[in-house]
Amino acid sequence: MSDTVTNVLVVGIGGQGVLTATEVLAEAALELGFDVKKTEVAGMAQRGGSVTSHLRFGPKVLAPAIAPGEADLLLAFEPAEALRWASHLRPGAMAVVNTLRAIPPVVSSGLFRYPDDPLASMRALPIRVLSLDASGIAREVADVRLTNTVMLGAVSDLLPLGADRLRQRVEARFARKPKLLPANLVAFDRGRQAAAELAVELAAERAVA
16 A cells, blocks of 8 residues: 555546546545545536546545645546646646547636647646547447546556556446446556557657657
């Protein structure tokens, strides 16, 4: 068991499975004996609204909210939401971002302007950014609703929880829905594979730079 607190920020748009993904991560951490705190912050869970979930686990966690500059991992289901919360990452931390643009109502209504290139803006920050078309992978497997499972696979090797344990939690969640289980396991594996390949490419680019 890690002797430090791990801070994970999960963000996206309502209907993308942000809260479900956080629950799976929290369940895996509890199984390992970690103290776990999670909370939905600034969340509008209705479909289309911004949703943000904080998850902290370790030997002892005193509060659920992650302070700016202290997140170890940003799991973002949407690029603009990723950029909006990138300041919560500590220097050198990792952001795993789904490239699908899901325009929230605050943008479509004209209240806010969607960033021209949120991923480029993030890469200018002192953090690492791993971007993948998780929604595209989900569609290839079966259905775009598997995006959250693809994203769980993508971060499974980046957390002190173990990829196998996270996969088991996905399996347990769909144990009573046998028709959905095979596709979710494939989605998890595809997300993990895609992230591993992208991580190798990212390391190579950093070495050249």
